[in-house]
Amino acid sequence: xxxxxxxxxxxxxxxxxxxxxxxxxxxxxxxxxxxxxxxxxxxxxxxxxxxxxxxxxxxxxxxxxxxxxxxxxxxxxxxxxxxxxxxxxxxxxxxxxxxxxxxxxxxxxxxxxxxxxxxxxxxxxxxxxxxxxxxxxxxxxxxxxxxxxxxxxxxxxxxxxxxxxxxxxxxxxxxxxxxxxxxxxxxxxxxxxxxxxxxxxxxxxxxxxxxxxxxxxxxxxxxxxxxxxxxxxxxxxxxxxxxxxxxxxxxxxxxxxxxxxxxxxxxxxxxxxxxxxxxxxxxxxxxxxxxxxxxxxxxxxxxxxxxxxxxxxxxxxxxxxxxxxxxxxxxxxxxxxxxxxxxxxxxxxxxxxxxxxxxxxxxxxxxxxxxxxxxxxxxxxxxxxxxxxxxxxxxxxxxxxxxxxxxxxxxxxxxxx
Amino acid sequence: xxxxxxxxxxxxxxxxxxxxxxxxxxxxxxxxxxxxxxxxxxxxxxxxxxxxxxxxxxxxxxxxxxxxxxxxxxxxxxxxxxxxxxxxxxxxxxxxxxxxxxxxxxxxxxxxxxxxxxxxxxxxxxxxxxxxxxxxxxxxxxxxxxxxxxxxxxxxxxxxxxxxxxxxxxxxxxxxxxxxxxxxxxxxxxxxxxxxxxxxxxxxxxxxxxxxxxxxxxxxxxxxxxxxxxxxxxxxxxxxxxxxxxxxxxxxxxxxxxxxxxxxxxxxxxxxxxxxxxxxxxxxxxxxxxxxxxxxxxxxxxxxxxxxxxxxxxxxxxxxxxxxxxxxxxxxxxxxxxxxxxxxxxxxxxxxxxxxxxxxxxxxxxxxxxxxxxxxxxxxxxxxxxxxxxxxxxxxxxxxxxxxxxxxxxxxxxxxx
Numbered sequence: 001x002x003x004x005x006x007x008x009x010x011x012x013x014x015x016x017x018x019x020x021x022x023x024x025x026x027x028x029x030x031x032x033x034x035x036x037x038x039x040x041x042x043x044x045x046x047x048x049x050x051x052x053x054x055x056x057x058x059x060x061x062x063x064x065x066x067x068x069x070x071x072x073x074x075x076x077x078x079x080x081x082x083x084x085x086x087x088x089x090x091x092x093x094x095x096x097x098x099x100x101x102x103x104x105x106x107x108x109x110x111x112x113x114x115x116x117x118x119x120x121x122x123x124x125x126x127x128x129x130x131x132x133x134x135x136x137x138x139x140x141x142x143x144x145x146x147x148x149x150x151x152x153x154x155x156x157x158x159x160x161x162x163x164x165x166x167x168x169x170x171x172x173x174x175x176x177x178x179x180x181x182x183x184x185x186x187x188x189x190x191x192x193x194x195x196x197x198x199x200x201x202x203x204x205x206x207x208x209x210x211x212x213x214x215x216x217x218x219x220x221x222x223x224x225x226x227x228x229x230x231x232x233x234x235x236x237x238x239x240x241x242x243x244x245x246x247x248x249x250x251x252x253x254x255x256x257x258x259x260x261x262x263x264x265x266x267x268x269x270x271x272x273x274x275x276x277x278x279x280x281x282x283x284x285x286x287x288x289x290x291x292x293x294x295x296x297x298x299x300x301x302x303x304x305x306x307x308x309x310x311x312x313x314x315x316x317x318x319x320x321x322x323x324x325x326x327x328x329x330x331x332x333x334x335x336x337x338x339x340x341x342x343x344x345x346x347x348x349x350x351x352x353x354x355x356x357x358x359x360x361x362x363x364x365x366x367x368x369x370x371x372x373x374x375x376x377x378x379x380x381x382x383x384x385x386x387x388x389x390x391x392x393x394x395x396x397x398x399x400x401x402x403x404x405x406x407x408x409x410x411x412x413x414x415x416x417x
Numbered sequence: 418x419x420x421x422x423x424x425x426x427x428x429x430x431x432x433x434x435x436x437x438x439x440x441x442x443x444x445x446x447x448x449x450x451x452x453x454x455x456x457x458x459x460x461x462x463x464x465x466x467x468x469x470x471x472x473x474x475x476x477x478x479x480x481x482x483x484x485x486x487x488x489x490x491x492x493x494x495x496x497x498x499x500x501x502x503x504x505x506x507x508x509x510x511x512x513x514x515x516x517x518x519x520x521x522x523x524x525x526x527x528x529x530x531x532x533x534x535x536x537x538x539x540x541x542x543x544x545x546x547x548x549x550x551x552x553x554x555x556x557x558x559x560x561x562x563x564x565x566x567x568x569x570x571x572x573x574x575x576x577x578x579x580x581x582x583x584x585x586x587x588x589x590x591x592x593x594x595x596x597x598x599x600x601x602x603x604x605x606x607x608x609x610x611x612x613x614x615x616x617x618x619x620x621x622x623x624x625x626x627x628x629x630x631x632x633x634x635x636x637x638x639x640x641x642x643x644x645x646x647x648x649x650x651x652x653x654x655x656x657x658x659x660x661x662x663x664x665x666x667x668x669x670x671x672x673x674x675x676x677x678x679x680x681x682x683x684x685x686x687x688x689x690x691x692x693x694x695x696x697x698x699x700x701x702x703x704x705x706x707x708x709x710x711x712x713x714x715x716x717x718x719x720x721x722x723x724x725x726x727x728x729x730x731x732x733x734x735x736x737x738x739x740x741x742x743x744x745x746x747x748x749x750x751x752x753x754x755x756x757x758x759x760x761x762x763x764x765x766x767x768x769x770x771x772x773x774x775x776x777x778x779x780x781x782x783x784x785x786x787x788x789x790x791x792x793x794x795x796x797x798x799x800x801x802x803x804x805x806x807x808x809x810x811x812x813x814x815x816x817x818x819x820x821x822x823x824x825x826x827x828x829x830x831x832x833x834x
Contacts, residue, residue, distance in 0.1 A: 016473040050493065056433040058500040065503070068511050069496035072489035076467065079486035083475040086482070094485050098515065099560055120560075143516055143537075 002167035003125065004034045007135065007157030010044035011174040012231035013077050023084035025172075025235035025242075026130060030090055032239040035125045037164060039135045039157040040081055042073025047136075063108035067137075067147045070109075071097065074134035074153070082132050092130040095121065097145070102138035102156065104146045111146035113138060113155065113218075116163035125164075133160055151212030158215045162222040169219070169226050170246075171211065176230035177247035178203070178210050180413040181265040185401045188414035192263060194248045196358050199263045200226075202390045206266035206354040216249070223251050261366060262357035262411040267404050269351050269397055271301055271318040273382070274327060276335070278342035281313035285339065289315055292334040298323045302352070302385040302394060315341075316383060318394065321348060350382065351400035354392040355407060367391050373410040379403055419584035420542065421451045424552065424574030427461035428591040429648035430494050440501035442589075442652035442659075443547060447507055449656040452542045454581060456552045456574040457498055459490025464553075480525035484554075484564045487526075488514065491551035491570070499549050509547040512538065514554035514562070519573065521555035521563045528563035530555060530572065530635075533580035542581075550577055568629030575632045579639040586636070586643050587663075588628065593647035594664035595620065595627050597830040598682040602818045605831035609664050609680060613775045616680045617643075617666045619807045623683035623771040633666070640668050678783060679774035679828040684821050686768050686814055688718055688735040690799070691744060693752070695759035698730040702756065706732055709751040715740045719769070719802040719811060732758075733800060735811065738765060767799065768817035771809040772824060784808050790827040796820055 006029070008022050022038075030036045041047075050070050054061040061069075078094035085092035101117030124131050135153025138146050148155055154171060161169035176191060178200065183189040195203075197220045204213040210228055219226045229246025279285060290300055303317045319327045324346065331344055360366045367384075370391055374381060379402065383394035395403055408414060423446070425439050439455075447453045458464075467487050471478040478486075495511035502509035518534030541548050552570025555563050565572055571588060578586035593608060595617065600606040612620075614637045621630040627645055636643045646663025696702055707717055715736055723731045736744045741763065748761055777783045784801075787808055791798060796819065800811035812820055825831060 016470065019474060053433065053493070054497065054500060057436060057497050058504050062500050062503050065496040065499040065511055067496075068499070068513070069493050072492045075489045075492075076470070076486050079482040079484075080471065080474050082482040082485070083471060083479050086479050087475050094482055096485070096562075099562075145513075145516075 001033055001035050003037065003164045004029060005037045005039060005157055005161040005164070005166045005169040007039040007153060007169065007171045008041065008231055009153065009173050010041040010046070012172055013040055013042070013081070014044040016080070019077075019080050020084050020087075021235045022081060022172075022231065023088055023090075025231070026081075027085060027088045027090045028236065029239055030130050036130045037121065037125070037133060037160055037166070038081065038130060039133045039153060039160055040074065040077045041135050041153040042077055046073040046076070064144060067108045067145050071134070071137040071145050071147055074136050078132045078134045085130055085132075090130055091128060092132060093124050094132040094134075096134045097137035097156075098139040098143070100133045100160075102159070104138035104140055104148070106140040106142070106144065106146065108144075108146055110149040111138060111140070113148070113159045116159055118160070118163040121160075121164065151215075154212040154215035155218055158218045158224055158226065161224045162218070166224065169224050171215075171226060171228045172231035173210065173228060174230065174232060175210060175228070176233070176245070177228050178249075178264070180263065181404050181408050182267065185267070186405045186408045188408065190414055192247050194250050195263055197249055197251050198389055199356050199358055200249045202354070202356045202387070203264055203266050206268065206352070206356065206390070206392070219249065220251075225250065261359040261363050262355050262413065263359075264356050265404055265407055265413070266354045266356065267351060267400050269400065270321050271350065271352055272321045272324045272346060272348040273316060273318050273350050273394065274324070274331065275314055275316040275345040275347070276331070276339065276341035277314050277345060278312045279315055279339045281307055281311050285313070285315065288339055289331075289335050290317065292330050293319070293327055296326065296330050298327050298330070302383050302392065304383045318350070318352070318383070324348065349397045350394050351397040351403075352392055352394050353400060353403045353407065354390055355411070356390045358389050360389050360391070369410060370407060373406050374403060377402060377406050418450055418452050420454065420581045421446060422454045422456060422574055422578040422581070422583045422586040424456040424570060424586065424588045425458065425648055426570065426590050427458040427463070429589055430457055430459070430498070431461040433497070436494075436497050436501050437504075438652045439498060439589075439648065440505055440507075442648070444502060444505045444507045445653065446656055447547050453547045454538065454542070454550060454577055454583070455498065455547060456550045456570060456577055457491065457494045458552050458570040459494055463490035463493070481561060484525045484562050488551070488554040488562050488564055491553050495549045495551045502547055502549075507547055508545060509549060510541050511549040511551075513551045514573075515556040515560070517550045517577075519550075519555035519576070521557055521565070523557040523559070523561065523563065525561075525563055527566040528555060528557070530565070530576045533576055535577070535580040538577070538581065568632075571629040571632035572635055575635045575641055575643065578641045579635065583641065586641050588632075588643060588645045589648035590627065590645060591647065591649060592627060592645070593650070593662070594645050595666075595681065597680065598821050598825050599684065602684070603822045603825045605825065607831055611665045611667050612680055614666055614668050615806055616773050616775055619771070619773045619804070620681055620683050623685065623769070623773065623807070623809070636666065637668075642667065678776040678780050679772050679830065680776075681773050682821055682824055682830070683771045683773065684768060684817050686817065687738055688767065688769055689738045689741045689763060689765040690733060690735050690767050690811065691741070691748065692731055692733040692762040692764070693748070693756065693758035694731050694762060695729045696732055696756045698724055698728050702730070702732065705756055706748075706752050707734065709747050710736070710744055713743065713747050715744050715747070719800050719809065721800045735767070735769070735800070741765065766814045767811050768814040768820075769809055769811050770817060770820045770824065771807055772828070773807045775806050777806050777808070786827060787824060790823050791820060794819055794823050
């Protein structure tokens with residue numbers, strides 16, 4: 001009997017009716033002979049409600065106490081799902097993060113899982129029970145409640161799968177898999193049956209919200225097969241049909257994948273662009289500019305340096321939009337007095353469009369086709385960044401949807417393989 | 418430095434504003450040099466919301482999982498109060514029942530505290546922190562979450578006081594003490610400065626909602642001085658004024674108390690009366706009737722047997738109103754076939770009025786004055802029950818308020834000692 005981990009997000013657990021549907025689905029898998037562990041999020045809206053309550057008391061909430069408050073949302077979910085299974089005649093037992101033996105570091109609100117003592121969970125599985133585990137949370141060595149940060153329930157699911165040596169971890173969500181691009185932007189977007197782990201990692205880091213990036217990293221580290229599929233379909237479809245649906249994140253070099261140059265297109269408006277105009281074009285200038293920014297824990301994503309005339313250069317980089325003001329303060333106070341730029345320009349009206357594909361490794365010409373496609377649509381490229389399996393371009397934000405649709409067609413993503 | 422336990426109920430914790438007031442009060446006591454432990458309930462309405470949610474999934478919720486769900490209300494409260502204290506610059510740390518070392522039996526939804534390992538709490542107190550503990554909850558030996566049942570937070574407060582050998586346990590609530598009777602019935606009701614433990618125990622068991630009876634029993638067993646006082650007054654009144662306010666539940670035979678014949682009058686409409694008419698007046702008839710009722714865990718309160726003519730008797734007793742139908746079923750199925758009453762009469766329109774006073778021990782004539790007072794108001798007495806420090810009468814329920822007011826005046830309770 002294989003151990004299977006299901007993970008259900010907040011939308012899937014969003015109401016008593018939906019929780020009953022989750023229970024029907026889990027009961028079906030249990031009756032098909034699987035040993036079932038189910039990791040769940042808080043009911044949708046609940047975590048936000050709890051955080052808002054905390055902020056009414058303390059606008060910048062104490063991290064330890066915020067975790068005490070925020071972790072209750074998942075504890076409610078596990079109890080409710082265990083009850084829903086019992087109503088269906090399935091023996092079930094719930095465990096919060098502490099009870100499930102999920103040990104984390106003490107970085108409240110963004111803790112990392114260090115180890116899982118899965119003995120208690122295993123014992124209940126061997127007794128024939130479905131085990132429900134609270135996602136998003138754990139405890140540190142001193143017994144304090146910790147949370148893993150937003151989206152951490154995906155990571156909890158994968159980590160439980162690792163600890164239990166599960167055959168597969170199924171992430172049930174409100175979309176039915178990973179698409180070639182966001183279907184709200186390109187209606188011809190196609191669901192992928194399989195995607196490589198590396199591509200998924202790029203997509204997750206590039207703004208695809210389907211999976212939390214840390215859960216993908218975790219799955220990659222321990223080679224847990226992950227599947228993303230929809231919880232909103234009929235819970236009574238046969239197990240074998242469901243087990244083959246959605247998108248599998250694979251660790252094998254699928255021959256089918258080799259044929260595809262590009263697997264998907266991600267896009268985001270979450271960054272803004274900062275340019276230091278006319279700084280000295282001397283060795284070490286990049287470090288002088290980005291060193292202080294990094295020291296303030298501001299993530300820098302794309303970086304471009306244009307060599308100008310007379311030994312000067314324009315230095316441009318992007319940061320998360322929410323960090324723009326903080327980054328500008330660092331530039332003003334710590335960088336400008338040293339580098340003396342003629343001007344510091346900020347542009348929040350940008351979008352990043354990224355083309356991801358493991359096939360790029362062995363095929364030239366991808367970047368070229370991107371530039372050609374965008375040029376023919378009259379879209380100016382402001383910045384370019386590449387990795388082994390990815391090309392990202394920054395464009396004016398109003399062109400984002402047009403760029404995605406044009407590239408989706410140019411790379412033939414809408415057609416079947 | 419004395420350890421002081423404060424306990425705040427759901428009304429006192431009912432909103433962010435009220436939680437901030439609780440924090441101001443606790444901070445004041447902390448700054449006055451006390452080592453402070455604060456036990457809190459869930460925000461008012463929260464426990465009902467959680468139970469309703471559970472019932473939507475499972476109309477008769479699984480007890481273990483109900484405790485998992487219901488205990489989250491207090492966990493939210495402790496985190497919020499710890500934050501509110503930090504905002505005031507007071508170091509504070511929260512513990513849920515598991516973290517606070519509150520060990521209970523495994524009787525989910527009505528667990529009893531077995532022991533408290535207060536080491537963790539003591540360590541934080543010695544480090545100068547205010548310790549916030551979730552009321553109403555604990556864990557059993559296997560690590561399962563348990564709750565103590567409704568009103569259990571009072572018991573948590575007293576139990577923490579016992580475990581920490583606290584100097585006093587202050588129960589902050591929405592009334593400012595124990596009154597001679599319910600002020601909504603008799604506006605001249607007077608707040609008692611002090612009441613004996615035995616009187617408080619009688620009042621709690623007779624329908625006074627001020628303190629949960631188990632918390633009074635617990636305090637009595639370990640001789641923890643308890644004080645009931647209001648959380649809704651100005652939190653900035655001086656500590657010494659506050660420490661002398663409300664009602665102290667005392668274990669000393671106060672000379673002042675000796676003077677008072679009667680301390681208080683309790684009343685309730687929570688019982689109904691069942692009469693078996695014309696049963697044989699034989700030895701053992703009471704057991705034949707009440708044995709089966711007790712075997713079904715139905716609490717019987719008052720019992721009266723009227724000897725009738727020709728070797729028969731009418732046998733009357735009261736049960737909690739909510740148990741009436743269940744009691745009647747037992748009578749019909751298990752008692753009637755044996756005792757063959759001519760009729761089983763039920764009366765739900767009754768009220769019980771109880772006069773409590775430690776002074777009754779040494780003074781005759783209390784019962785006599787009760788009968789005289791009620792007779793002069795034209796109120797018929799249906800049943801009478803007495804204990805060493807209490808006389809209870811059952812009257813038609815429409816007379817309850819009149820009976821309370823008449824007795825309150827007859828025993829001079831409105832006047833100062």
